[in-house]
Amino acid sequence: MDLLLLKKLLLSLIAATTAAVVISKLRRRRLNLPPGPFTLPIFGSWLQVGNKFDHHDFTNFAKKFGDLFLLRMGQRNISVVSSPELAKQVLLTQGIEFGSRSRNIVFDIFTGNGQDMIFTEYGDHWRKMRRIVTVPFFTNKVVQHYRADWEVEAAGVVEDVRRNAAAATEGVVLRRRLELMVYNNVYKIMFDKKFESEEDPLFVKLKSVNAERSRLGQNLGYNFGDFIPILRPFLRGYLKICKEVTTRRLNLFKDTFLQERKNLASTKGVVNNINGLKCGVDHFLDAQHNGEINEDNVLYIVENMNIAAIETTIWALEWGIAELINHPKIQDKVRAEIDAVLGPKQVSEADTLKLPYLQAVIKETLRYRMVVPCLLPHMNIDQAKLGGYDIPPESRVFVNAWWLANNPAHWKKPEEFRPERFLEEESKVETTGNDLKYVPFGVGRRSCPGIVIAMPVLGITLGRLVQNFELLPPPGQSKIDTAENCGQFANRILKHYTVVMKPRN
Ligand code: HEM
Numbered sequence: 001m002d003l004l005l006l007k008k009l010l011l012s013l014i015a016a017t018t019a020a021v022v023i024s025k026l027r028r029r030r031l032n033l034p035p036g037p038f039t040l041p042i043f044g045s046w047l048q049v050g051n052k053f054d055h056h057d058f059t060n061f062a063k064k065f066g067d068l069f070l071l072r073m074g075q076r077n078i079s080v081v082s083s084p085e086l087a088k089q090v091l092l093t094q095g096i097e098f099g100s101r102s103r104n105i106v107f108d109i110f111t112g113n114g115q116d117m118i119f120t121e122y123g124d125h126w127r128k129m130r131r132i133v134t135v136p137f138f139t140n141k142v143v144q145h146y147r148a149d150w151e152v153e154a155a156g157v158v159e160d161v162r163r164n165a166a167a168a169t170e171g172v173v174l175r176r177r178l179e180l181m182v183y184n185n186v187y188k189i190m191f192d193k194k195f196e197s198e199e200d201p202l203f204v205k206l207k208s209v210n211a212e213r214s215r216l217g218q219n220l221g222y223n224f225g226d227f228i229p230i231l232r233p234f235l236r237g238y239l240k241i242c243k244e245v246t247t248r249r250l251n252l253f254k255d256t257f258l259q260e261r262k263n264l265a266s267t268k269g270v271v272n273n274i275n276g277l278k279c280g281v282d283h284f285l286d287a288q289h290n291g292e293i294n295e296d297n298v299l300y301i302v303e304n305m306n307i308a309a310i311e312t313t314i315w316a317l318e319w320g321i322a323e324l325i326n327h328p329k330i331q332d333k334v335r336a337e338i339d340a341v342l343g344p345k346q347v348s349e350a351d352t353l354k355l356p357y358l359q360a361v362i363k364e365t366l367r368y369r370m371v372v373p374c375l376l377p378h379m380n381i382d383q384a385k386l387g388g389y390d391i392p393p394e395s396r397v398f399v400n401a402w403w404l405a406n407n408p409a410h411w412k413k414p415e416e417f418r419p420e421r422f423l424e425e426e427s428k429v430e431t432t433g434n435d436l437k438y439v440p441f442g443v444g445r446r447s448c449p450g451i452v453i454a455m456p457v458l459g460i461t462l463g464r465l466v467q468n469f470e471l472l473p474p475p476g477q478s479k480i481d482t483a484e485n486c487g488q489f490a491n492r493i494l495k496h497y498t499v500v501m502k503p504r505n
């Protein structure tokens with residue numbers, strides 16, 4: 001090779017590298033990054049902060065560093081927002097700029113790198129998926145069509161508990177029966193399907209793969225492999241299990257539930273349920289046949305709904321019932337309201353709107369025990385500006401919605417469980433995000449579309465339970481243990497508690 005050419009090549013390479021380094025140094029100096037904990041190269045703040053942090057840790061950082069701080073965890077930049085004004089910027093004013101989602105290495109597996117709806121970037125794919133899911137799930141027409149089913153399911157819970165004599169004495173783990181109810185609510189909309197009992201083998205199998213997916217996803221222990229790529233080999237076994245569970249789960253959806261629906265379509269000629277209303281998968285399969293989405297997308301929608309629609313509702317019910325047991329006066333007041341407004345008539349979807357105290361209890365539960373306390377992670381594709389700071393591209397952006405709703409700067413005695421606040425000083429605050437200090441379902445483009453289902457289901461279920469039973473802690477216990485179990489996105493009650501349920505006459 002021509003030596004002169006090589007020399008020229010090397011020289012220009014050195015020049016280009018130097019220029020790149022200088023430019024990046026200059027750019028960095030110009031960047032005004034949000035404050036945050038001390039960082040080291042490669043590890044960032046991981047050595048001090050570790051794998052396990054939740055909305056309480058974010059709250060402590062906010063007290064130290066302010067309403068916007070940057071956590072540099074290995075390769076991940078995590079920006080956390082803690083004021084209503086900045087939350088408004090992220091969710092509404094700059095809703096497009098911050099409208100993407102950040103996935104971690106485990107959610108990359110669960111969602112096929114964002115071929116789903118919930119964890120996909122903001123853009124055409126998300127818009128299409130959200131439109132396809134909205135028609136069968138998230139309209140007022142859907143609520144009107146399915147509300148009677150939700151009432152029947154709640155009545156089934158009441159009936160089963162009444163029939164079980166032990167419920168009134170030693171108590172029952174009510175969660176198990178509520179799971180069947182919530183699965184039936186969602187599977188009716190999605191597949192026009194109902195499981196007859198907790199022992200139904202298909203239900204048991206389905207619940208078990210969903211629980212595995214949830215446990216694997218919520219576990220904070222894998223964070224190190226997400227933050228620091230050189231440590232990823234230590235996570236190889238874990239990621240392999242995540243892949244296996246994903247395959248097993250998607251195959252179950254495909255070979256059992258989707259196939260059943262397709263068979264029905266081919267025997268009947270048309271995909272329509274008895275009432276002439278298509279169920280969710282019929283819409284998803286139509287979109288597949290139109291070439292809008294592919295079969296994987298259909299499966300990922302089903303995967304998304306199995307978690308987003310089911311677990312969240314169960315967690316909220318579990319928290320709500322625990323608080324009603326631990327605050328017997330509040331429980332009595334809910335019961336008195338229902339008796340006064342409805343008499344012996346059982347709480348229906350329409351009735352929930354006539355029961356302001358019950359609504360206040362649900363709002364207070366979602367404030368005090370917010371089940372998705374930092375919303376789902378948002379992301380900016382491009383570099384962005386927030387509160388005068390520069391946010392590096394592809395930052396994971398959390399809105400600490402729990403702290404917004406529990407900060408004494410915005411709320412009177414937030415550490416008290418007091419539903420009355422939503423009838424008194426906070427009577428204008430809705431669950432829909434009309435006030436940025438209270439966004440249990442988020443607000444804006446990526447907000448929870450399931451709110452239209454979740455609120456009536458919580459109202460019908462909690463209403464009927466209190467209407468039909470006195471809910472008490474198990475024998476020998478004066479309170480339900482409300483220790484928390486915080487995961488990647490969820491705040492759940494740690495122990496699935498037992499409830500004594502004394503039937504009313
Ligand atoms: C108490 C019950 C529920 C709570 C507290 C809740 C809360 C949330 C929150 C905080 C988000 C993220 C908002 C954001 O990142 O800005 C979300 C997203 C979502 N939720 Fe819910 N949710 C509940 C029930 C449901 C139900 C019943 C469904 C479906 C029937 C559902 C479907 C979804 C979907 C599809 C998304 C993703 C939206 C998107 O990325 O575009 N959720 N939910």
Ligand SMILES: *[C@@H]1O[C@H](CO)[C@@H](O)[C@H](O)[C@H]1NC(C)=O
Pocket residue numbers: 031033075076077392393394
């Ligand atoms: C995180 O932010 C810093 C500061 O701007 C940037 O140099 C770095 O590349 C970012 N990390 C990633 C993975 O984008």
